[in-house]
Amino acid sequence: MLTGPRIVFRHSLMKAASTILICGAPACGFVAESSLAADSAVAGPSTVPVQVASPVISDVPIYLDGLGAVQAFNTVAVKSRVDGQLQSVNFIEGQYVKKGDLLAVIDPRPYQAALDQAVAKIQQDEADLANAKFLLGKDQKLSEQGITTQETLEAQESQVSQLVAQLAQDKAAKAAADISLSYTQITSPIDGRTGIRLIDAGNQIQTTDSGGIVVVTEMQPISVISTLREDDLPSVQQAQKQGPVEVEALSSDKSSKLATGHLSLIDNEIDQSSGTIRIKSEFQNADNALWPGQFVTLRLRDRTLSGALTVPSSALQRGTDGFYVYVVNPDSTVSVRQVSPGPIEDGKAAITTGLAASDKVVTQGQYRLQEGTKVSFTPIQTSTTSASKVN
Template identity: 55%
Template sequence: MPGFHRRRWLAITACLSVAFAVSAFGIWGAPARSPTPVRVAAGVPVEVAAAERRDVPVHLTGIGTVTPFNTVTIRSRVDGELQQVLFSEGQDIRKGDLIAVIDPRLFQAALDQANAKLQQDEASLANARLNLGRDTKLGKDAFASQQMIDNESSSVDQLVAQIAQDKAMIDNAQTQLSYTKITAPIDGRAGIRLVDQGNIVHAADAGGLVVLNQFHPISVVSTLPQTDVPAIRAALAAGTVEALATSRDDGTTLDVGTVELIDNQIDPQSGTVRLKSIFPNKADALWPGQFVDVQVLVATLKAALTVPSDAVQRGPAGPYVYVVGAADTVDVAPVKVGQIADNTAVITDGLTEGQRVVVRGQYRLAPGTRVTPSAPAASGS
């Protein structure tokens, strides 16, 4: 029995040794785990731009209507058959071009008749002068009475007056004949033909034959508030005032011209004043009846402090911008804003040159927020 207990004791000791070794390996032999890294919060991505000084043009913008520089309704000045139409609809016509012909035969006959009457009266005058001269000589020898001489002298005077009347009739007949050839009084573009060839036209017809509109140059009549009158007058007094006609759809510049005049009165109902601007319209970008925006350059702000207009935000206390500090944290800066145009805002107070302002990404910002700044895209500059 003593041998049996000894073997049992040895087995128990062996099992305890194995268990201790396994436990020790689990505590000291297992590889150590690496500590969890501490994450640093990333800044809010924003686009920034620096406040800079530059010359800024001051424009006054109003809605304008394109009107022809000149408009002429071509009408016949005599009655007759419209024999020829020598223009095409939509054609550019030069001043003096023949555009229509009316039957000239009646007017040519009247001219021929007036010329014949002149020749007849000139022959009668020559005969009357011969008689007067002959009888005047006879009167010196008492072979012709003074009354006869006086009568013949009166006949000569009457025929002189008749010849003057004949010449006037010839001038009138020539004028009436010239009206049978209708020429363009201005350079312009023909519209839709109103009378077809072969119709009888009259001088009293209201519609006319065609309407000519002058496109080169062309004018635009626009309106501005009455409060802008002093600025416009000052600009006109200083010299030529530039005007830009821009599309109301996408804002593209259609043509560049000059302000011709400011109207001599303000509309009391709308409180606006009309301006007339002239544009060369070489590319035919302006068309009569078209609505455009007219930007009038009245001044230029020299070395004005500017930021992109997207940087300016509106709050209960007024406009403000987010300024990026040296540690890439933002702060709110109240500003006073002047003109905002062409994606540029003029800052009159609240910023200094070179300060960085947030252009995009403001909706996630608050004072003290850390940001990751980047330059704005080209379209937003």
């Protein structure tokens, strides 16, 4: 059993411990808070990593784009001009042929026989004419001597004239037989590429056949028929006055350039229903990148902006007030700068107002930026593709 003094001492000891705990708690909190503040002061404000580029002064070409279709300069359906059996086919499908190359042969024997007959008829006519002229000479002498009548002389003269006409007619028949015989040798009328064979050797062929033997298409050079807005007509005409107008044929999705050529023709009327005008461009097509019937995007070089200030197109941002870029300040913070962009080509945008050549613009990482954000940046090499392309 505890005595009175021991109980008093125990209560005093517990009160002292409670006081220490209560007083110690704020002190511990103060120490922890001071430690966090110190750690925050050491870390400093956070920065956003970005990539930047400096504007480049270069020449920027301005293009007009239009949808077009590739069209061959000449496409010929090769047909027979005489009837007969197709004796041989002398080309391979898809083969390139020259003008005058033999494509097919029709059985020539009936036409050779007709020609031989015409030759023989001419020989007969020549013999008859020679005899008639001899008799005419005799009648003329007898008429001078008064032995034969004038009527007999005139009849002989008429006979000679008839034979002369007959000879001329038979010579014309021989020429026709020559032509028909030559038509049995079917040759290519143009330089080009043969298509799929439409008839096989051994078949009977007629001049009235609708299909023919093969279609030959001229591939080099080749043309593109495309359209432009009617509002573009004055600038295209002005470009023509300054010399040949360069055009490019791009794939329909504009991902690759297929060929380079020149503008050859502006159509003589505007399509009122669509407000467009057709133009025709010519390409050498040495590598056959363009194919008849293919849809392409035609890019016409209208003019060139000399000494334009350009930035990578990835630097351009669009807001409610128009286009803007993030400019890096000397203290590594960014500012929003409103700009007026010009043409955008090949990943480069021409800037007409709002930037100076000494500025640095953010090209990647803009999604984390706002006015005054501090950045750490890596410069990128700004391409001068546009300038070299113009030169």
